Amino acid sequence: MIRHIVFFTAKSPDKIDAICEGLSLLAKIPHSLKFEISRNSRVDLYGNEVDVVVYGEFADQAALDAYKKHPNYDEATRIVRPMRDLRYAADIVVPE
Numbered sequence: 789m790i791r792h793i794v795f796f797t798a799k800s801p802d803k804i805d806a807i808c809e810g811l812s813l814l815a816k817i818p819h820s821l822k823f824e825i826s827r828n829s830r831v832d833l834y835g836n837e838v839d840v841v842v843y844g845e846f847a848d849q850a851a852l853d854a855y856k857k858h859p860n861y862d863e864a865t866r867i868v869r870p871m872r873d874l875r876y877a878a879d880i881v882v883p884e
Contacts, residue, residue, distance in 0.1 A: 789821070790852050791880040794842040796872045803871040804839050810867035811842060819855040821845040852879065 796811075798804045804827060811825045822845040830836040846852040855861065 789882040789884070790846045790849065791882060792842075792844040792846060792852060792855075793878050793880070795838040795874075795876040796840040796842070796868070797837055797874040798839045799871055799873045801839075807840050807868050807871050810864050810871070811840065813860040813864040813867070814842065814844075814855075817855050817858045817860050819846065819851045819858070821847060821851075 796807060798807055808825055808827065815823050815825065817823075822843075824841075824843045826841050826843070828836065828838045828841060844852075844855070846855065
């Protein structure tokens with residue numbers, strides 16, 4: 789299994805809801821085992837710069853690749869990119 793985690797910062801606080809809405813297109817892509825989009829709760833003692841978190845679980849690399857090739861992925865990117873500042877992504881392979 790692969791855990792796909794992406795962190796976004798908004799160019800301005802008033803864009804956070806629109807970023808979440810744009811990213812909601814990703815939840816309609818059928819290749820994930822689990823998928824969540826969340827606003828950062830900002831309760832960490834050391835850093836709260838992240839505004840939005842995307843978390844997905846995929847059976848394998850083929851499923852993650854299919855997710856990224858889906859038309860909704862391109863559309864979400866087109867919508868969100870102008871509103872976001874930073875994007876950090878990590879893919880963690882979970883041993884079976």
